[in-house]
Amino acid sequence: MSLIKVHDKYFKPYLSEIMIIEKIKELAAKLNHDYAGKNPLFIAVLNGSFMFASDLFKHLSVDAEICFIKLASYKGTKSTGHIITAIGLDTDINGRDVIIVEDIIDTGKTINQFLPQLNNQQPSSLKIAALLHKPEATVYPLKIDYCCFSIPNKFVVGYGLDYDGLGRNLPELYQVI
Ligand code: IMP
Numbered sequence: 464m465s466l467i468k469v470h471d472k473y474f475k476p477y478l479s480e481i482m483i484i485e486k487i488k489e490l491a492a493k494l495n496h497d498y499a500g501k502n503p504l505f506i507a508v509l510n511g512s513f514m515f516a517s518d519l520f521k522h523l524s525v526d527a528e529i530c531f532i533k534l535a536s537y538k539g540t541k542s543t544g545h546i547i548t549a550i551g552l553d554t555d556i557n558g559r560d561v562i563i564v565e566d567i568i569d570t571g572k573t574i575n576q577f578l579p580q581l582n583n584q585q586p587s588s589l590k591i592a593a594l595l596h597k598p599e600a601t602v603y604p605l606k607i608d609y610c611c612f613s614i615p616n617k618f619v620v621g622y623g624l625d626y627d628g629l630g631r632n633l634p635e636l637y638q639v640i
């Protein structure tokens with residue numbers, strides 16, 4: 464088992480690239496079934512979801528579209544969770560079947576604050592797909608419709624997720640020790 468160091472912290476291998484891709488293929492199959500005959504619009508939340516969104520999208524066979532938004536949260540020492548939209552939505556979602564694509568649902572704050580903006584535009588359906596979910600950390604009520612892995616409340620890096628900017632390039636997931 465090879466540990467890695469990112470900034471000041473050590474991480475151990477957690478979910479392999481093979482395990483991640485297998486789960487993503489299963490999720491894609493579910494989505495292909497649920498959205499058969501439809502034209503869903505995937506909204507991927509940058510930065511963290513870029514790898515997940517890319518691999519998921521490759522395995523979709525429905526007529527899917529994708530666009531990107533960038534949400535950033537001002538995180539002070541107490542994580543006040545004030546979410547700003549750094550790159551907004553440029554696509555009309557009125558009457559569309561929308562699926563939000565997130566890397567990880569932690570407290571749930573980011574997505575919870577963003578949902579009303581989307582609901583205001585009256586999509587015909589609005590679902591959430593997340594690679595990871597930390598149920599113990601989620602304090603904002605949220606229905607996660609599609610989730611690849613439920614994980615314990617420990618910090619992870621890799622596969623698009625960062626620790627202070629680094630670690631996104633790792634093709635697998637590592638957990639802090
Ligand atoms: P939430 O608003 O608390 O649900 O946090 C969502 C965002 O925090 C995620 O989209 C990630 O960018 C970041 N985040 C939460 N947990 C982790 C983690 O374990 N590793 C890396 N980023 C994380």
Ligand code: MG
Nearest residue numbers: 511512566567
């Ligand atoms: Mg994110």
